[in-house]
Amino acid sequence: MAMTLAEKILAKASGNKTVAPGDIVMAKIETAMAHDITGPLTVNTLKNEGIEKVWDNEEKITILFDHQIPADSITAAENHALLRKFVKEQGIKNFYDIREGVCHQVLPEKGHVLPGTVAVGADSHTCTYGAFGTFATGIGSTDMAAVFATGELWFKVPETLYFNVSGKLNDFVTSKDVILKIIGEVGFDGATYKAAQYGGETVEEMSISSRMTMSNMAIEMGAKAGLIEPDVKTTYFIKRAMQKHGTTRPYTALKGDEDAKFEETYEIEVNDLEPLFACPHAVDNVKTAREVAGRPIDQVFIGSCTNGRVEDLRAAINIIDQHGGIADDVRVVVTPASREVMLEAINEGIIQKFYEYGCVVTNPSCSACMGALYGILGPNEVGVATSNRNFRGREGSLESEVYLASPITAAACAVKGELIDPRDL
The missing domain is CATH 3.30.499.10 (Aconitase, domain 3)
Structure with a gap:
């Protein structure tokens, strides 16, 4: 059975040979992230449920401060203190205090995002990691508590919308204009609980940074994930990030089958695209x-x-x-x-x-x-x-x-x- 990239990742993560849109699967999580706004509710939920130990404190959980840094209120300072205490109690290795920056930039930079895996974050723009061939999606803080406790989460396998982007971008036109054009065409809810997959010659020519912009805004049309198939640029970025920050995590990059069926294919031609x-x-x-x-x-x-x-x-x-x-x-x-x-x-x-x-x-x-x-x-x-x-x-x-x-x-x-x-x- 031919599968899309999203389907292949969810099949692998759930231990199934094949999955199809609409299937309910329990998938193993490779990367889980919470930040200073969403993390406190996750921690308090774990405590209320009597969960004493997270499922993984070495590689797969990351806690990061980025929304209110430095603390801009007493409440923010209290939230920071709560999470710092939790990190110490749990021995969580991947903790980034106020000094590093925005979670969706920092995690890929430091080698925490892996192609062919499932990543979840207690933030809606976690879909940014789809630029690396990752099934990445935002979840709620209580769902994140379940992930912190078990390392798994259930998903309904989504249909995939494919955006074939062709042509050459003119001067003063960027990937931001491409994704705005797509959202303008599809609508803010036109991809609700779908996987948006971007491909075509224009996307292949884009830098990793430009691809991240595309994947980042998948949620703005309601998409569950915004995926781009990994290539040599992806491999180079991941390898460099791991070498720079001393991380060594194995992964298997996946691609969808050529004869996979998409719910709908959009042809996006950009030769005449304007700012x-x-x-x-x-x-x-x-x-x-x-x-x-x-x-x-x-x-x-x-x-x-x-x-x-x-x-x-x-x-x-x-x-x-x-x-x-x-x-x-x-x-x-x-x-x-x-x-x-x-x-x-x-x-x-x-x-x-x-x-x-x-x-x-x-x-x-x-x-x-x-x-x-x-x-x-x-x-x-x-x-x-x-x-x-x-x-x-x-x-x-x-x-x-x-x-x-x-x-x-x-x-x-x-x-x-x-x-x-x-x-x-």
């Missing part, structure tokens, strides 16, 4: 940059687990540098996705340039993406963000508006002080 915005207040409210150009803005946020990697920061500063800086009346908040990203950007001189142009560079964290730490928008303010969500209140006031865009487009808006197509600077 796009997801306009307020829905990520599927997608329009070309020229359709909405001219709207004055108050803030630009460059960062997040969607677009906070070195290639994103490099692309943004190149635009700002070429045009001599940012508009006087626009705030620009820049947040590298991890300490590793920050250090590389410092070594390239990127961070210094952001500062020279008057941008505010924060410590690696979720930052303005969650509207609680840095860069909160006030009533009637308009922001452009490279993050993944723009519903009301996501970045501050319910009366504010957020436009999602690529780092190139966001930087162009910072230069101009209004919504603009970067080709028109």
Whole structure:
């Protein structure tokens, strides 16, 4: 029986020769992650159920602080203290305190994400790891307690939607524009509990960072996972991450069968794709940059687990540098996705340039993406963000508006002080 990539991974993880959409399987978890917002409920659930020991404290559980770092309230500090105590009690090896950055960047960097396996995180954007050929999905904190206790979790095998992306991306157009185009076509709920698989010549040409952007936003169309088949780029990234951080975990990369059946195949041709915005207040409210150009803005946020990697920061500063800086009346908040990203950007001189142009560079964290730490928008303010969500209140006031865009487009808006197509600077 021919199987898709998602089906093959779930079959392997559940000890079945084959699975089909709709089957219920109990799958072994290879990577489980909780952070400072979701972790406390997981820990308290374990305690309430009398679970004294996690199933694995050496390799498979990771706890990380990224949402409220450094602690921005007494409650946040209490949550941090609770998790630090739990980590010590359990002897959990993979613990990253306030210094490392966003979970979805840090875990792959440190070799904790493996192709051909099942990864779960108590965070909806865990689907980012699908860029490595991993069946990765977000779960709730109480489900995570079950995983911490047993190392397993049940899944309904999803149907797969296949997105065949073809053509060559033009200058100023990125993978962020590709995924916004897909979400605009499918809708915010068009892939609910489906596996979204991206492939085709355009995806094959993308860097790992660009692929992570695609997989990261699978959840924005309701998908359970956002998968890309592993290739030599994947192998190189994983090998380098393991060597750099001294991890050695075996894995078997999987690919779907050529004759596997998808529920639906979408042909996404990008030769004529233009820079796009997801306009307020829905990520599927997608329009070309020229359709909405001219709207004055108050803030630009460059960062997040969607677009906070070195290639994103490099692309943004190149635009700002070429045009001599940012508009006087626009705030620009820049947040590298991890300490590793920050250090590389410092070594390239990127961070210094952001500062020279008057941008505010924060410590690696979720930052303005969650509207609680840095860069909160006030009533009637308009922001452009490279993050993944723009519903009301996501970045501050319910009366504010957020436009999602690529780092190139966001930087162009910072230069101009209004919504603009970067080709028109």
